[in-house]
Amino acid sequence: MKILKYLLFLILIFIIGASIYIATKDGNFQVEQQELIAAPQEVVFNEVNNLTSWEKWEPWSRETDDMIVNYGEKTSGNGAMYSWRSEKMGNGKIITQEVKPFSSIDQEIVFETPFGESRSDVYWTFEKQGDSTLVTWGMKGEQSFMEKAAFTFQDQSLSEMMQPMFQKGLNNLEEEIIEKMEAYSINIEGVTQHGGGYYMYVTTASNISQVQERMNDMVAQVDQYMTTNNIEKSGNPFVLYNQWNEDAGTAIYSVGFFTPSEVVTPADSKVLNGYLPNQRTLKVSLKGNYKNLEEAYNTAYNYISENGLTANPNAQPFEVYVTNPDNSSNPAEWVTNIYIPIMPESSL
Numbered sequence: 001m002k003i004l005k006y007l008l009f010l011i012l013i014f015i016i017g018a019s020i021y022i023a024t025k026d027g028n029f030q031v032e033q034q035e036l037i038a039a040p041q042e043v044v045f046n047e048v049n050n051l052t053s054w055e056k057w058e059p060w061s062r063e064t065d066d067m068i069v070n071y072g073e074k075t076s077g078n079g080a081m082y083s084w085r086s087e088k089m090g091n092g093k094i095i096t097q098e099v100k101p102f103s104s105i106d107q108e109i110v111f112e113t114p115f116g117e118s119r120s121d122v123y124w125t126f127e128k129q130g131d132s133t134l135v136t137w138g139m140k141g142e143q144s145f146m147e148k149a150a151f152t153f154q155d156q157s158l159s160e161m162m163q164p165m166f167q168k169g170l171n172n173l174e175e176e177i178i179e180k181m182e183a184y185s186i187n188i189e190g191v192t193q194h195g196g197g198y199y200m201y202v203t204t205a206s207n208i209s210q211v212q213e214r215m216n217d218m219v220a221q222v223d224q225y226m227t228t229n230n231i232e233k234s235g236n237p238f239v240l241y242n243q244w245n246e247d248a249g250t251a252i253y254s255v256g257f258f259t260p261s262e263v264v265t266p267a268d269s270k271v272l273n274g275y276l277p278n279q280r281t282l283k284v285s286l287k288g289n290y291k292n293l294e295e296a297y298n299t300a301y302n303y304i305s306e307n308g309l310t311a312n313p314n315a316q317p318f319e320v321y322v323t324n325p326d327n328s329s330n331p332a333e334w335v336t337n338i339y340i341p342i343m344p345e346s347s348l
Contacts, residue, residue: 031162032138035170039177040329041128044135045102047177048124051075051082051094057172059165064088094122102126109139135173137166183332184288186296188303192283194339196276197234200226200263201256203242203272208251212290215239216325218255225271226257234258240276240318279315281339289331293319293338300340315341 037044047053052075061067064086072081076096083093091112098106107122120141127134139162202218219237226233235258243252254274263273282304286296297317304311322335 028140028142030138030140031166032136033163033166033170034134034136035167035174036129036132036134037170037174037177038132039174039181040131041126041133042102042329043181044133044173044177045105045126046330047173047180048126048135049076049080049096049099049101049105051080051096053176054082057169057176059168059172060086060089062168062172135170137170139166181330181332182289184286184292186292186299187285187287188299189283189285189337191309191342192281194276194279194281194283196278197258198260198262198273198275199238199256199258200231200265200271201240201254201274202270203252203254205250205252208244208246208249211239211251211253215253215255222256222271225269226259231263232260234260236321237324238318238320241316243316276318277315279312279341280344281341282309284338284340286336286338287332288334290334290336293336296336296338297340300338304340304342310343312341312343317341 047057052071055061055069061069061084067084067086067089069082069084072079072083072095074080075082077099078096080096081093083091085091093110095108095110096105097108098104103126105124107124109120109122111118111120118141120139122139123136124138125136127136200222202221204214204218206214223233223237225231237255237257240254241251242254243250245251256271256274258276259273262275265271265273282300284296284300284303286292301311303309317338317340320337320339322337324334324336328334
């Protein structure tokens, strides 16, 4: 009996000692991971802010096939919420608490554990770095006594367990964003009569590879001139290709805006006024990055060839930028209408 009492006494001492050790153990934790994602800040922010997109890149659902996700009334912005249930990954929910477009998102994550609900803070920051975005994804909180006890017998701490998952999630996020940004479509709108009209423009010549780069400054130059002189714009910016020499790799092009009527400019003005006639054209729409314009033009000229049409050799093709980088930072949302002048029906 004395031996049994001693054993019970030793066990009691061990339990008390272990409890004191666990109770005094620092339960604060923080896990954080960063990734430089080759995408605009606004695009990356919007992907994270929209909770319906999380299933495509967060790492936990990719490691189980039994996860059931439900969304709250809001799926983006303050108050957005989604919850999940999984035998393998457990149950929980995320609630967005504060959003600062396009720089940060603060959230609360709740895990359902055998010891009750465990709540932690999740934070995101988005920092523009050139054409890329430095994304920081972190989680911090304090473990309960039972949670500290459970992790005492684990080979890894909570932070060590979560770190690789955060890295996987950011890698998946980058892949998902780039895939979405690469999406594009080309649509033949058909033969249409373009009304033409007067327009304000500037003209330059450059290597073909420099066209897109120079166009932004040219649009800004014409826009500023028209604003300063109270000249009304009609529609979106456009580019008219005066000459395109594929062999030499050079182009001469005019960039500007249509106007409701003719505008007479001073003799020394760099911004000029021109006139585009009413003409029969083939209209082709590209939704996506400008790097797909070459394919769009090839599609257009193939259509012309296959449908008994003839491009007008005395007129120049032009592009109207319906949705452009000024309207959206996501290239997949850019809409460019291409107009290729074709010969009138009577002359065919």
